[in-house]
Amino acid sequence: MIEWSAGTLVPLPVLVPLFAAGLTLALHRHARVQRVISVLALLLMMGSAAALVVLADQGAVVTVIGDWAVPVGINLVADRLSAIMLLVSTVVLLCVLWYSMAQGMVDSAAEDRANARAEVWAQGRQDRAREAAEAGTELGADVDPEADENEQREVLPIAIYHPTFLVLAAGVAAAFLAGDLFNLYVGFEILLAASYVLLTLGGTADRIRAGSVYVVVALLSSVVFLAGVGMAYAATGTVNLAQLAERLPDVDPSVRLGIQLLLLLGFGIKAAIFPLSAWLPDSYPTAPAPVTAVFAGLLTKVGVYAIIRTQTLLFPPNEAVDRVLLVLALATMLVGILGAVAQDDVKRLLSFTLVSHIGYMIFGVALAGEAATAAAIFYVVHHITVQTALFLVVGLVERRGGSTSLDRLGGLAKLAPGLAILFFVPAMNLAGIPPLSGFLGKVGLLQAGVRDGSPLAWVLVVGSVVTSLLTLYALVKAWNKAFWQAAPDDVVSGRVGEARLPLGLVGPTAVLVGFSLALTVVAGPLYAYAERAAHTLTDGHSYVEAVFPDGGDRGIGESDATTSEGSH
Amino acid sequence: MIVLDTVPSAALALVVGVLFAGGVYLLLERSLTRVLLGFVLISNGGNLAILMAGGRAGAAPLVREGESQVPMSDPLVQAMILTAIVITLALTAFVLAMAYRSWQLNGHDEVQDDVEDRRIARLAARNAPSYSDADTAETGETLDEEAAEVHDDIEESLVVQETAAPREGRAEGTEGAEGTEARR
Numbered sequence: 001m002i003e004w005s006a007g008t009l010v011p012l013p014v015l016v017p018l019f020a021a022g023l024t025l026a027l028h029r030h031a032r033v034q035r036v037i038s039v040l041a042l043l044l045m046m047g048s049a050a051a052l053v054v055l056a057d058q059g060a061v062v063t064v065i066g067d068w069a070v071p072v073g074i075n076l077v078a079d080r081l082s083a084i085m086l087l088v089s090t091v092v093l094l095c096v097l098w099y100s101m102a103q104g105m106v107d108s109a110a111e112d113r114a115n116a117r118a119e120v121w122a123q124g125r126q127d128r129a130r131e132a133a134e135a136g137t138e139l140g141a142d143v144d145p146e147a148d149e150n151e152q153r154e155v156l157p158i159a160i161y162h163p164t165f166l167v168l169a170a171g172v173a174a175a176f177l178a179g180d181l182f183n184l185y186v187g188f189e190i191l192l193a194a195s196y197v198l199l200t201l202g203g204t205a206d207r208i209r210a211g212s213v214y215v216v217v218a219l220l221s222s223v224v225f226l227a228g229v230g231m232a233y234a235a236t237g238t239v240n241l242a243q244l245a246e247r248l249p250d251v252d253p254s255v256r257l258g259i260q261l262l263l264l265l266g267f268g269i270k271a272a273i274f275p276l277s278a279w280l281p282d283s284y285p286t287a288p289a290p291v292t293a294v295f296a297g298l299l300t301k302v303g304v305y306a307i308i309r310t311q312t313l314l315f316p317p318n319e320a321v322d323r324v325l326l327v328l329a330l331a332t333m334l335v336g337i338l339g340a341v342a343q344d345d346v347k348r349l350l351s352f353t354l355v356s357h358i359g360y361m362i363f364g365v366a367l368a369g370e371a372a373t374a375a376a377i378f379y380v381v382h383h384i385t386v387q388t389a390l391f392l393v394v395g396l397v398e399r400r401g402g403s404t405s406l407d408r409l410g411g412l413a414k415l416a417p418g419l420a421i422l423f424f425v426p427a428m429n430l431a432g433i434p435p436l437s438g439f440l441g442k443v444g445l446l447q448a449g450v451r452d453g454s455p456l457a458w459v460l461v462v463g464s465v466v467t468s469l470l471t472l473y474a475l476v477k478a479w480n481k482a483f484w485q486a487a488p489d490d491v492v493s494g495r496v497g498e499a500r501l502p503l504g505l506v507g508p509t510a511v512l513v514g515f516s517l518a519l520t521v522v523a524g525p526l527y528a529y530a531e532r533a534a535h536t537l538t539d540g541h542s543y544v545e546a547v548f549p550d551g552g553d554r555g556i557g558e559s560d561a562t563t564s565e566g567s568h
Numbered sequence: 569m570i571v572l573d574t575v576p577s578a579a580l581a582l583v584v585g586v587l588f589a590g591g592v593y594l595l596l597e598r599s600l601t602r603v604l605l606g607f608v609l610i611s612n613g614g615n616l617a618i619l620m621a622g623g624r625a626g627a628a629p630l631v632r633e634g635e636s637q638v639p640m641s642d643p644l645v646q647a648m649i650l651t652a653i654v655i656t657l658a659l660t661a662f663v664l665a666m667a668y669r670s671w672q673l674n675g676h677d678e679v680q681d682d683v684e685d686r687r688i689a690r691l692a693a694r695n696a697p698s699y700s701d702a703d704t705a706e707t708g709e710t711l712d713e714e715a716a717e718v719h720d721d722i723e724e725s726l727v728v729q730e731t732a733a734p735r736e737g738r739a740e741g742t743e744g745a746e747g748t749e750a751r752r
Contacts, residue, residue, distance in 0.1 A: 182648055182651075185652075186651065186655075189655045189659075193655075193658065193659065193662070196659075196662055197662075200666060200669075203669045205673045205674070208666060208669050208670050208673060209670075209680045209682075210682075211666060212600055212666060212667075212670060212679050212680075213679060213682075215659075215662070215663060215666065216595070216600075216603050216607070216663075216679070219607050219659060219663070220595065220607070220610075222655075223607070223610050223611050223614050226611070226614045226618070226652055227614045227617060229618070229648075230614060230617045230618035230621050231617075231621070233618065233621045233622075233644075233645065233648075234617075234620070234621030239644075239648075281685075282682040282685060285684075342688055342692065343688065344688070345684060348684060
């Protein structure tokens, strides 16, 4: 007999999509059934996430899997941070799923458009080859065979798309809810494995090229993370986060620093912090629009979540590490945004702004106070929504204008005014124009920085304002070129792009843009929620007490006794 | 607080070191197959490291009737390694498939450069703008002349092609002039 309680909800966001993934794989011949199952699964996931947001506000909800007592068994923990991240991720996942379903349906009946696009693409290739010839360099090795490209490009193979997407959703949820380091690793692996498949969908030359870099970098980050888990276990005899939080302060400081840096290195690659960020703008833009959108919104943020979680919960404040993180945050912001300014392709431009804005979140984490953590959490929530919305809009721009290169776009403000609004709102939100949520998040970070008052924090404050302005510059440039400059002949004559955007694609994009605006409207309660989340994160005992409600019996995990005996 | 008394075996530690070193060396190669072999070496090194974290080998971790004289090994590290091995296996299969696909497409499985990135790097080396921008062209001696020039261009183009949207054109012209100013 199952006893129903709040804890019953916690495993649902992991179990439901995994179960649905299996079903959709088994029913791969029935596209319609697949769609229904996927949507239902994500709706259920969203429902449980919303319930968890409410429940976690009363105190973290802890579920012990299989009823093995905590230090030995596996536990899932939904505290405020996990719950709010889960809810926003699910909303984003649902919108992207809707978008990709519509795209799949539209694309199956659009042979001629694909040909037109292939033509443009071939032309672009000629341009590049010419440029290469001018520069006197050899491009031969990079030119990929066309024949394959034409038939497979841009098509979403529905049969594997749904199961993989659902596995990705399950992996994201597992990472957010994991109550121990090893399950965090497993959650990461689930979502990364799904992301490898999604990134290389169709196996075209472009995607294989981008995918090989992405996969190798992600594999390396996972190994680094795993080594960190191993070291944490060797030092403390546990991988349970709550137990680690109790034991790590007693570990030798240099060993602890080693563990901390190893974990930060692993998460830093996943979150794309500056010296470890080069893989991101290379790999994301080649994927299909909805895939890029969901990656941009979620994958790096899972890394940021892991950094917030481990930094606040496990490791006692360490000024040296915080200072390093501050410098890296500054470098991430500036290098990322300078990269964005140089780009000519909108997708790449947005990928660079994505890297750049990770810097804001790291800024918040590195300041390490309650206020700074609250601002970082709010910023993560804002950024997931707005970055995904922007990538979906760029998918629409690509359909309408036939390209993502700013040189070949133009006049869209007149040709598609609705699209212009959809681009303009999240773009201004990302740049941090008041009164949108991006502005509120940035103000929170700046206030925390000013309150910190150290010279480095001031440098960061100035750096983040400069980054904000440069973001505005890059996005306004994209706006000018794509929407305001005189339209190229191709676009006006309708030789490339579609005259009308399908409603199924505009719908989810508009909903997501609306959701990002709603974040602005409910910013007050949301920010208060983030502050409460930050409070429980930084007070150092709420999480541990939620996992060990009785307080006692937490030091003696079974494995400790045996290993300490066993070593003689 | 319980401090684990786990003295690792020197041989295992050495093997872990060699596996990591060899793995790093292979990861730096260009061919995807070698990179994959490097990944396999490193993850096996990582697994061994976790095994060492669990202490020395002992009896099978089964609870039997009566007291055993030999202490049990730590089952948790073995469970974790087993999970990691399964994950590594799946990912190895995926990377092999990807390397094969790369070989199908290109005749080799080498990790390729980012074409777009190299293009932009070349443009930067020549100090050329990364995008064509008519507004940045030097057309006059002073800023005022350039602004007037840009404005004239727009006016002319309005006369020539009536199809272009007049308001947008002008807006872009003003914006462009400001851009020129800002860049100076």
